Amino acid sequence: MRIRASVAVVSGALALSALAVPAARADGSQGDTRITKVVVDGGNRVRIGTSGAVTVKVGVTVTDTSGIKGAEDEFEIYGPDGGNATTGKPSCTKVDATTSTCVGSVRIDPRTDHLSDKSAGTWYVDAWINANDDDYLWKEKAGSFSFQRAARLTADAAPEPVEKGGTITVTGALSRADWESLAYAGYGSQSVKLQFRKKNAIGYTTVKTVEADSKGSLKTTVEASADGYYRYSFGGDSGTAAVNSAGDFIDVK
Structure with missing residues (x-):
């Protein structure tokens, strides 16, 4: 059984707080599954203003000789001062027989999500992807992006x-x-x-x-x-x- 330690959050929702307890994180893998690219919002920069919700799209491209089965669970994005959010369940689309791109998104609204100014800075993508032959890859820092104040x-x-x-x-x-x-x-x-x-x-x-x-x-x-x-x-x-x-x-x- 694979056990993944994490903070309980609502799928597709945001949880940002200076009081948040960081998740216990540790990479894990089995077999030849590899993440080849991570793209957040098309250019790895997320800009948040003071009004209006922003939908952040996280794309993770993965390869394995047997092909990709899908994401184990939601992607987590996290950064300074306890900032973290989880996407909805990612949907994976085949690029070819061995490679797929899995995409999940999360809606962030500064009016309701109680963002901390100290949370601006470098954020990371935590992703777990499964292959068709039961190989898998879990990386706590699969990719990084800038989470910025507009x-x-x-x-x-x-x-x-x-x-x-x-x-x-x-x-x-x-x-x-x-x-x-x-x-x-x-x-x-x-x-x-x-x-x-x-x-x-x-x-x-x-x-x-x-x-x-x-x-x-x-x-x-x-x-x-x-x-x-x-x-x-x-x-x-x-x-x-x-x-x-x-x-x-x-x-x-």
Whole structure:
């Protein structure tokens, strides 16, 4: 008999709490079953704001010479500060005779799931997959992904219009989701790029790097050279999502 130690949770539900007791975890395997790929939400980044539920899809690709029978039970995802959730029972689809991709999903709603801000960061996927010949593989860290607080960023370039060679002041603000208060709060002392795109051009280029103040406010100046759009761009970090502001157009005379 295989015995798997875990925290009792509701399938497809979320349990996030600083008081949560971590599950007892230990990898196990039999035979030649291998996990070849784990993809969470298509790009291994989950961004959660302050309102609106997000469905997180976890895909685990597995191979065995006898083919894959299916997942033993739900996938568990877990991270810092006792954060954990379980998907619904995964459904497995054949890729070929030896390989299948098993997919499970869980719905996360910041309004009802009591997320802790400290739970943002690197999370892991715990998966147990069975093969047709009774081989199996259980990995507590089958894959990892970023579980991030959503961010917002604004940019306002002025004056407009402006004489060529004149001074443009670009202000803005960086904020991120506070899961505990269900509001966005300034994210201070972060490096943010000021970028410019000429009128009718395709991409933005970085003009300079600006440091946000302690409240997340941004302000810098540049010399007016051509019609175009200014925006701020934040690259994100382990617990905060990357974000670009909308571009603000400047008419240079």
